[in-house]
Amino acid sequence: MKRLTLAALCAIATLQAAPSQAQQATEIRLTYSNGQFQPSQVSAPADKPLSFRVKNLDSKAMEFESTSLRVEKVVAAGTEGVINVRALKPGRYEFYDDFNDKARGALTVQ
Template identity: 35%
Template sequence: MLRLMLSVWLIVLSQDALAARPEVVVRLKDHLFHPAKVYVPANKKVKLIIINEDDDPEEFDSFALNREKVVFGQAKANLFIGPLPPGRYPFFGQYHPTTAQGEVIVLPPGEEVPDAH
């Protein structure tokens, strides 16, 4: 009985941890990332949701993040980044590298996302 209660407690804790994970949506339209600058907190795992609104596939690629993921046209893909120290991490679309460019900016603890205006 104790094992069962412990198992249930661990499942509840893990679901709470997943629910608290930050998510960021990046859209790909006309071979451009929107937003081109993505702000995430330092030292946290972040779910990056990439939505490709173009008809053509694109490969999200980042040497700095050590990530690559093909996102088919009119589809979406999820990938996880971090936890990362504060800094700037460029990414690009491998099939359209001159236009599809962006950057993940990891903010130090306590720093707010800059106003877009």
């Protein structure tokens, strides 16, 4: 009986510790207005997950896309989209609006 109780307590302790051990994502906030990202140049720490929060202030949809980040998401006009990105190695990662060739930006990971 003692073994069962000890095993149950260990299992509960593990479940309670798991959320605190998960890495907190670095949030990057962007706005999209007049066909441009603001800011267009952003940075983040290496080896940590990221979350882009893109607020589309334009009157038409835009598509946040990046081949190097392996993400794409349509963000409707007047709404906000969240794009989760895995932990990245140091480098430069470009992103753009797939509906507008002139809207470009870059993420520098250090």
